[in-house]
Amino acid sequence: MASPAASEVYIIDASDRYHAVKTLWHEVGPPSLDGKDVAVKANFNSDDPFPATTHPDTLEAILGQVRDAGARTIRLGERSGMGETRAVLKNRGAVGIAARMGAEVVALDDLPPEGWEAVPPDGLHWERGFLIARLFREADAVVQTCCLKTHRFGGHVSLSLKNQVGAVAKRNPENGYNYMAELHTSPHQRRMIAEINRFCACDITIMDATEGFSSGGPEKGGLIAPNIILASTDRVALDAAGIALLRSYGSTPEVMRGRIFAMDLIARAAELGIGVRSAQDLRLVALDQESKDLAFDMRRILDEAA
Template identity: 50%
Template sequence: MDVFERMMNRRRCVKTMLALGAGLLAGVRPVRGAEPPPRARVAVVRTGDRAKGVEQALAQFDLTDFKGKSVALKANYNSADPFPASTHPDTLLALALALKGAGAGPMTLVERSGMGDTGSVLRKMGAYRVAETAGFEVVVMDGLGEDGFVRETPPGTHWKRGFLLERHFAEADKVVQTCCLKTHQFGGHFTMSLKNAVGAIAKYDPGNGYNYMSELHSSPLQRTLIAEISQAFRNDLIVMDGMSAFVDGGPHRGTEVSINAIIAGTDPVAVDAVGVAILRMYGTTPEVGKGRVFDQEQLRRAAQAGIGASGARDIELVPVGAEAPDFVKRIRKELNA
C-alpha cells in the first residue's frame, strides 16, 4: 500500500467518524433491535398463605444459579418483638427450604440485633428452631473479632471511616435477605431491604472501639448512610414479608395493618420503592408520604450510587394471584405520582 492510498484510507475513516458523530448529535435513533436496559423485576403476590406466597414469589425468578453456591442469609431480628417487627419464622423457613430445593450449598444466617442481645432475640423469635429444621448455620455478630469483618469504604461514601461488613456477606457466593415492611421512627423513616443491611455491619470496631451506630444515629445524613451500605452489601435475592405492616412507629412497634402481600426482587431500591408505595396506599407518616417515592432520601442516594432503580420507569411489576393485578395498579399509581 503506497503513501497516497494510506492517506485516502485515513481520510475516509475520519469522514466516517465525523458522520457518525453528526448523526448522534442530530438525534439519530439507535439501531432497531438493540436491547433496552434491563428493568428491575419485582414480584407482587397477594395471598393469605405466607409460606405459599413466598413460594409463588420465588417462582418468578430463576434460582438455578444458586446450585452448589454458599449463601449468606440476612433476616430482620433487630428486637425480640413479633412480626412485623421481626422476621416471621414461617417466612424464614419457606425461604430457606426454597433455596435448598434449588440446590443451594451451605447457608449461614448472620445477625446483629440493635435492640437487645442477639442470641436471646434469635432464640425468642424461633430462628434457631428454623435453622435446625432447614439445616443452616447461625452466626451471632456480637463479640466477633477483627477477623470476622471486612473493611469497606465505598466510593463517595459519607461514612467517616467506612464501615465493617460481616465477613460472610463479603465472601459468600450469594447473599439473600428477607425484610419486613414498616416505618422507622428513629430517623430512618422506613425500614425495608436497604435499612435491613445495617444489621450486617459492625456496631463498633473491635480494633479501636469506634462506634459506627453512634455515627449513624447522630448524623443528619442518616438515611444517606443507610443507603450507602448496599454499595458493599450484595442482594442476589430479596423477600419482603408484607402480610402486615407498621404504617407508623416502628421498627419494634407501631400501628399494624393487614396487607396480605409478599414482595420479591433482586434490586433493593426497586423493592423498597414498592414498599414505600404500599405504605402510602394504607396511610403512613408525613415523612414517608412526602414528595415523590424516589425523592425519599434512602432511595435517592441508593439510585445515585448505582445500587438499583433510579425511577418508577425502571421497575417491572409482576402480579401473582387473582387479586394482584388491581393491587399492582394501585402500586404503579403511587410510584408514578
C-alpha cells in the same frame, strides 16, 4: 401495568406463606445456588413478633427454597440493634428453624476482628467508613428477607435497604468506635444506609408485607395488613414499591411527602447503581387476582410521585 422496565417487583397474595414464597422464588428466578455457600439476612433487630421481625413461617419457607436449590452451606447472619442477638434469634424461633433446615446461625456480635471487612470512607457519608461482616461479602450468594415498616429513629422506612444495617458492626472490636452511634446521629443517616448496600450484594429479596407498620417502627407501630408478599432482585425497586404500599394506607409525613425517587435513601441508592433510577424503570407484576388491586394502587402512586 407499566412500560417496559429494567426491574420487576413480583407481588402475590400471602394467605399461604409457603406457597407464596415458593411461587415468588421461581418467578424471580435467582441464579443457581447449586453447590454454593449462601448467606441469609433476615430481620431480627429486636425481640418482638412479626411484623417487627421476620415471621417464622417466612424464614422457614425461604431457608427451604435455599436448601432445595442445592446450596452447599446456608448461614443465617444477624446483629440485633435492640437486643442481644443470640437471645433474640432463640426467642423468635430462628435458631430452631435454622437447625431443622440445615442452616448455621451466626451472631455477628461474636465475630472476631478478622470476621469483619473494613470499608474506607472514600466517597461516603461515613466519617470513618464502617465494618461489614465477611459472611455477606464472601458468600457465593446472598438472600434477604425484610418486613414492611416505618422507622421513627431517622430512617423513615425500614425495608430491604435499611435491613442491611444489621450486617454492619455496631462497634469496631479493635478500638471501640461506635458506628451505630454515628449513623443514628448523622443528618446523612438515610444516605449512609444506602451506602451500606453498595458493599453487600443481594441476589433476591423477599418482603413480607402480610402485615406492617405504617407509623412508628421498627419494633412497634400502627398496624396495617396488606396480606401480600413481594420479591425482586432489585432492592431499590422493591423499596420504592414498599413505600408506595405504605402510602396507599397512609403513613408518616416523611413517607408521604414528595417524589419517592427523591427521598434521600432511594436517591442515594439509585445514584450508587444499586438499583433502578426512576419509577418508570420498575414494573409491578401481580401473580394472582387477590393482589392485583393493591398492585394497581401502588402503580398509580409510583406514577403520581414520578
